[in-house]
Amino acid sequence: MTADVVETAAPKPSIPKNPGRRELGLKATLLFPDRDIVQRFYVPLIYTACRTCYSELEPDEIFRRAVAGEVPTPKQQKLIAGVIESGHGSTIEHIVFTFGISGVSRTLSHQLVRHRAGVAFDQQSQRYVKFKDASTMLPTSIAEADPALRERYESQIEGALGAYDELVAGGIPGEDARFVFPNATRTNLVMTANLRALIHMSGLRLCTMAQWEIRRLFQLIRHEIFSVSPFLGSFLAPKCVPLGYCDEMGNRDGHCPIRPHKDQVLEAWAEKAKGARTLPVR
Ligand SMILES: Cc1cc2nc3c(=O)[nH]c(=O)nc-3n(C[C@H](O)[C@H](O)[C@H](O)COP(=O)(O)OP(=O)(O)OC[C@H]3O[C@@H](n4cnc5c(N)ncnc54)[C@H](O)[C@@H]3O)c2cc1C
Structure with a gap:
């Protein structure tokens, strides 16, 4: 190697910053079930699905015993954890969680609705809702960027939202006026997912390779599940953890x-x- 050739190692990309450190104005609220229902029925229900495979008893009797506490909860949880670890996923399709998701960008919702199996969505319509004050998401990289760049972004967004207002005021239907909305436009959804789907989605979306906003959403979703059941919440993790x-x-x-x-x-x-x-x- 000649003296004037300097070998420089490519800089290592760092782990994306935890998106949870900045308030993004998005929410995930567990609408159903509440803590009482989860604590009383969800573990017994999965236990019943697991146990039915290995028992002469009928499912209603297994369920009755589990709900009545005749089978200690740690014993039920041990069987469930083993079955989940073994990948016998149908047993956890029997329980579902419904979330109200609000204030997320259309960039996020486009990614979210790519999940197909075991999950249902309903999303705020840009056809039927005429927005009086559409709001948008500001990415941290732009919030913390050179003020001139941030201003450029903000004026572009304002221009788009202003054009929407003018189009609607000029009699253009909302379904056509919405074509000027940016990806940053916020939206609301209801999402119901069974536990198997939720674990799969969390595996992908809690991974540090996932986009920051959807990663933040799944941190909130995990928090919601933890608040009703730390046991079930513990299965929501980046996919590398169980792998x-x-x-x-x-x-x-x-x-x-x-x-x-x-x-x-x-x-x-x-x-x-x-x-x-x-x-x-x-
Ligand atoms: C970090 C990251 C980057 C991404 N980048 C891109 C990108 O650049 N472009 C892009 O288009 N998408 C991208 N995606 C989306 C990705 O390709 C998937 O569409 C999305 O994550 C949904 O996951 P899934 O396919 O596991 O579907 P889910 O619907 O969540 O399905 C769950 C599982 O069910 C099974 N399944 C579901 N449907 C079928 C079926 N029809 N046939 C057979 N098995 C099925 C599969 O095992 C699947 O994994 C990205 C996702 C992530 C997490």
Whole structure:
């Protein structure tokens, strides 16, 4: 290497900042069920689904015993945890959670409604609602950017919302005027998901590779589930946690340290296997 050639390592991308550190003005509220229903029936219901597979008893009797406390809760939870860890997911499709989600951007809702299995959505219409004061999301990177850049963003948003008002005032139907709305426009949804879907979605969306706003939403969702059942809430985690390794291509450099990347795990495994093969025969 000549003296004038300097090798510089590519800077490591850092873990995206926890979006929970800034108030984003979005909400996730567990509408149903409440704590009493969850505590009384949800664990017994999953337990009944699990136990039915291995019992001569009829499901209604298993359920009665579980609700009556004749089967201790820790015993029910132990079976449920084992079944979830083994991936027998149908057992946790029997319980559902309904959330009111508000103040999220259309950027977020577009990602959220990509989830298809075990989840239902209803979203505020931009056809039927004529917005008098549409509000928008301000990303932290722009909030903390050079004031001139922030101003550029804000004037663009104001221009779009102003154009919407003028179009509506000029008799253009809301369904057409909405074409000028930016991705930043806030929206509201109702989402119902069964526990299996919720664990799957949380696995993807709590991952540090997920976009910051949807990651924040799933932090709020996890908080809501925790508040009615720490046991069920404990299953909502980035997917690397139950897997034991990270499978995201974008984390091959290992910049997110929650779990080692699978390349590293396989490398260590190959090394170990090689070591075992070269052991001298005694
Ligand atoms: C970090 C990140 C980046 C992303 N980037 C992009 C992007 O750039 N462009 C883009 O278009 N999308 C992107 N997505 C969205 C992604 O591709 C999925 O559409 C979304 O996460 C929904 O997840 P899912 O496919 O697991 O669906 P869900 O509906 O949540 O399904 C759950 C599971 O059910 C099974 N399932 C559901 N439907 C079927 C089916 N029809 N056939 C067989 N099995 C099925 C699958 O096992 C699936 O994993 C991104 C998602 C994440 C988390």
